[in-house]
Amino acid sequence: MAVEGKASILNNPGEPAVVEEILVDSPGPNEVLIKLSASGVCHTDLTVKNLNGNGMSFPIVLGHEGAGIxxxxxxxxxxxxxxxxxxxxxxxxxxxxxxxxxxDPRHCYMALRPQQRIHRKRDGALCSQVLRCGTFSTHTVVHAKAAIKMPKEMPLDKACLIACGVITGVGATMNTTPVFAGSRVAVIGCGGVGLSVIQGAKLQHARQIIAVDVNPVKLDWAKKFGATHVVNAKEVDPVVEVRRITEDGWDGGVEYAFEATGIPMCTEQAVKMLSYGGTATTIGFPAAHDSVTLNLGDMATGVYWNKAGLNVCHCGDALPSHDFPLLAQLYLEGQLDLDGMVTRKIALEDVEDAFHEMETGDVIRSVIVF
Ligand SMILES: NC(=O)c1ccc[n+]([C@@H]2O[C@H](COP(=O)([O-])OP(=O)(O)OC[C@H]3O[C@@H](n4cnc5c(N)ncnc54)[C@H](O)[C@@H]3O)[C@@H](O)[C@H]2O)c1
Ligand SMILES: [Zn+2]
Ligand SMILES: [Zn+2]
Structure with missing residues (x-):
């Protein structure tokens, strides 16, 4: 029997997200119906809205950073x-x-796809679910193997962050581009993802962790999460400054630079701040027309002479069945700070406000609590 609930839905391109009544079908074979407890608001949800669905058909249930029962x-x-x-x-x-x-499941080309099971109640329209999740909703149906069991003592309003921002950032440093102990790391963009990169680099025992952002509040937070140095990219050229901080008689530079902004220029900066043989990792979500220009031949910073590598991180190259319980364990042991990442607890009705705060305010994560 269908379950009644509510969800934050994009009904049409260019319109704000609004709360609508929904009907959720029973789960089919190998699916589970989940009653959401909490969902983080990730920048990717805003990007989906700004890119008019990014190829998904309307109506769209937003949200992909969810935990529930x-x-x-x-x-x-x-x-x-x-x-x-x-x-x-x-x-x-x-x-x-x-x-x-x-x-090699960490490099899976796609993901398990459930049937779409959420309907807009007023006309029965079948809804797309962002990244097959749709967690800005009281209920959703997902593939059973996409529902990862948590320890009973794990608070779900923190656990939800593991689903995207935290696994993406921590996984970037452990799986996508494993950071070695004693290395130098730069992180460009200190939102939910970038601060998780910082936490990952710390867990991996990086020697220097240089946080780059344009917002001084984010930089203060970055220090709390483990940054050893901070750089305000509004005040100085972050490439020059990172090279200055890491100067070692060999032109400085970091072994690893992570971009977590979604701004193409920041990927170029990440490549340019590498030491010889270093690796940049791009994490931000690009629009279809986004491109970067990488110099090959400059003797100091060109990709060829500097032997620079570029990796792309999708969801921290996670193996969720292994990684999510591990991150929960690290939280419960006090090694991973999720409490400090929840800046605001909000209601389902506040999604647009959370988007506004994300663009203008001092917020790491707004978390919808149901
Ligand atoms: N690849 C993936 O699997 C994956 C997963 C989650 C999120 N994302 C993407 O990662 C990006 C970050 O997500 P988030 O939720 O942390 O976003 P966020 O909005 O919380 O954080 C972005 C940060 O970048 C900073 N910033 C903006 N311009 C900058 C500049 N010129 N230089 C340095 N910093 C700058 C902002 O001040 C902010 O702190 C987004 O593009 C998001 O869509 C990708
Ligand atoms: Zn696969
Ligand atoms: Zn996300």
Whole structure:
């Protein structure tokens, strides 16, 4: 039987997100119905709105950083039961693509896809769910293998952050571009993702962690999360400043630079601030027309002579069934700070306000608590 609920929905391109009544179908085979407890608001939700759905059909249920309680399991689901606390993974390996078939699920080409099960109540229209999740909703249906069980003592209003921002940032330093102990790391952009990169670099025992942002409040927070140095990119050229901080008689530079802004120029900066043989990692979500220009031949910073590498991070190259419980454990042991990342707790009705705060205010994560 369909369950009644509410969701924050984009009904048409260019319109704000509004709360609508929904009907959610029962889960099909290998699916689970989840009653959401909390959902973080990630910059990607705002980007989906700003890019008019980014290819998804309207109406769209926003949200992909969710945690909740399993309410009903579909046929064939044996590893979960009603009442289980879970975090929703938007990139659970598909088990069919070439990467999964060769035993490399962290590089899965796609993700497990459930049927769309959320309808707008007033006309029955079937809704798209952002990144197959749709967590700005009282209820959602996801693939059972995308629902990752949490320890009972894990607070779900913190656990939700693991689903995207935290696994993306921490995973970038552990999986996408493993940071070695004693290395120098720069992080451009200190929002929810960038601060998680900083936490990951600290867990990996980086020697120097240089935070770059244009907002001094974000830079203060970056120090609390483990940055050893901060650079305000509004006041100085971050490439010059990072090279100055890391000067070692060999032109300085960091072994690893992570871009977490979604601004193409920042990926160029990340490449330019590398030491010889270093690796830049781009994390921000690009628009279709975004491009970067990388110099090859400059003797000091050119990609060829500096032997620079460029990686792309999708969701921290996560293996959710392994990584999410690990991050929960690190939180419970006091090694991963999730409490400090929840700047505001908000209601489902406040999504547009959260978007506004994200663009203009001093917020790491707004978390919708149901
Ligand atoms: N690849 C992935 O899997 C993945 C996952 C999650 C988010 N994302 C993307 O990562 C990016 C960051 O997400 P978020 O939720 O942390 O966003 P956010 O809005 O919380 O943080 C962005 C930060 O960048 C800073 N910034 C803006 N302009 C800057 C500049 N010129 N130089 C330095 N810093 C600057 C802002 O002040 C802010 O602190 C977004 O593009 C988001 O869509 C990608
Ligand atoms: Zn796959
Ligand atoms: Zn996200």
């Amino acid at each position: 399993v309410q009903e399991v579909g046929e064939g689901v044996t590893h979960l039961a009603p009442g289980d606390p879970v975090v929703i993974a938007y990139r659970a390996p598909c088990e069919q693509c070439p990467a999964c078939r060769r035993g």
